[in-house]
Amino acid sequence: MFEPTSRYQGLPTATWTSPEGRIVTYVRRRFLPQPDELALVGEQVVRPGDRLDRIAARQYGDPEQAWRIADANRAMWPADVVEVPGRRLRITLPFGLPGPSGGAGPQ
Template identity: 40%
Template sequence: MFGKKSRYYGLATVRNTDRQGRIVQAVKLRRLPAAGGVETVVTDGSQLDVMSEHQYRDGARFWHIADANSELEAGELVETTGRVINVPKR
């Protein structure tokens, strides 16, 4: 389902039937341990890839920030100015 370089490669999957009767497959929700990090206040124009570039020197690692917080959609983390999110250390 995922390439060997994907962060989802090798994770457990589940199958379900949607409302149209199609069988869909998805990665099973992971329960992650609490991530130590820095509380960061979202400002107008905040972007996860920019935060990731600053913290990890790699903008593609934004998913580390997403995994350390409770939203299922990563982009929702930076939608609300003033929200405090956790940015894990390297």
């Protein structure tokens, strides 16, 4: 249903039946991982005029991976992550993937 690189890949689905009997399938809620549970692979300093999708393109080769940077930096509003030039952003692997040292994140 979702691309392998989607933040929704692998989430369970559920169904809801409307009062009229229509069945609606939906993806269950995605809970954000704790940033310290994500394997750190680097940092990126925000430059003036940076956008999260551009940083994701530089770091991951895919602007649609901006959600990974938002997750790693506790961003409720992704635009807030790049608001202040000079901020150091965590660049991580998706939840569950071990880091370069073999661990799931910083110990």
